[in-house]
Amino acid sequence: MEKSAQLAVVVPTRNHALVELPPSVAKYVEAGLHGAENTKRGYAADLRSFQDFCEHHNLVHLPADVTTVAAYVSQLADRGLKLATIRRHVAAISKLHQLAGQPSPTNHEALSVVLDGVARVVGKRQRQAPAFTVAELKQAIRAMDITTPTGLRDRALLLLGFAGAFRRSELVALNVEDIELTRQALVIHLRRSKTNQYGYEEDKAVFYAPSADYCPVRAVQEWMECLDRTSGPLFTRMSRGNTQRPAQPGKARLSDQSVNDLVQLHLGPAYTAHSLRASFVTVAVEAGQSNKAIKNQTKQKTDAMIERYARLDDVKRFNAAQNLGL
Structure with a gap:
């Protein structure tokens, strides 16, 4: 029997052994090794930074070597990078070695000790995105000029982002065709998210609010009417307006940074796009919602993540001492 002209696929495994697989599985190997597009782009930038560091210090x-990675991690920490960013750089180095079929220095116990130390030092100065209150959100909505397309877009984005516990990457990835209006709620079909890299369909439900002024369902409906189309990006950039005609919806999708800018524009510089999600979790926990109900909207996998996201550090508002029956 003639051998196939295609070459077999050689795959590095977790224990660094090389396994030869038939060429028919090549596309799945490629997807499994490289991961999501956003991850690949982020890793590429991180690896350029690591390579520049090594070249500058005449290192391979x-x-x-684990000492090389430890020195690089220390330099990142000294530059004031966030702990999550440093861990992403380490993950990129690990992926580089996996793709090359080389043992990864990131698995070394010595590096774990360095990372623990960085977490203690950097973690102390790291500030989490604060949570806003429902009253603050309503105040921001009242201040918007919803007679303009820009005001309609911003209101829809903030209310949907909060009520749906969305990440900013999820918000900007939404398309008009992902939105389904039912009698009970607005159902958003998520095609992919940070915790769903395999494209399983996930749904989020956003419900009508008693007041039309703060209703996320009505806000999204009015914005979609302004868009006047049945497909394409849900949240777009605006064209330049003038005194005769306000800015109109464009065709280009909003960027992640744009969501952050809009949150700070309307809620204040203390907040970030991540505050939309953190605020949902905090308000839901304060209202006595179960972890299961919260996770059904946030799509978080563990109760520990809810504890991490909830901003319940105000000792006057969240304290069992006020209900002792004295």
Whole structure:
């Protein structure tokens, strides 16, 4: 029997052994090794930074020694990078070695000790995105000029982002065709998210509010009427307006940074796009919602993540001492 002209696929495994697989599985190997597009782009930038560091210090970046990675991590920490960013750089180095079939220095116990130390030092100065209250959100909505398309868009984005516990990457990825209006709620069909890299369909439900002024369902409906189309990006950039005609919806999708800018524009510089999600969790916990109900909207996998997201550190508002029966 003639051998296939295609080459077999050689795959590095977790224990660094090389396994030869038939060429028919090549596309799945490629997807499994490289991961999501956003992850690939982020890793590419991180690896350029690591390679520049190694070249500057005359160090080998592949395969890298654990002392090299430890020195790089220390430099990132000294530059004031966030702990999550530093961990992403380490993950990129690990992926580089996995793709090359090389043992990864990131698995070394010595590096774990360094990372623990960085977490203690950097973690102390790291500030989480604060949560706003429902009253603050309503105040921001009242201040918007919803007679303009820009006001309609911003109101819809803030109310949907909060009520749906959305990440900003999820908000900007939404398309008009992902929105389904039912009698009970607005159902959003998520095609992919940070915790759903395999494209399983996930739904979020956003419900009508008693007041039309703050109703996320009505806000999204009015914005979609302004868009006047049945497909394409849900949240778009606006064209330049003038004194005769206000800015109109464009065709280009909003960026992640744009969502952050809009949150700060309307709610204040203390908040970020992540505050939309953190505020949902905090308000839901304060209202006595179960972890299961919260996770059904946030799509978080563990109760520990809810504890991490909830901003319940105000000792005057969240304290069992006020209900002791004295």
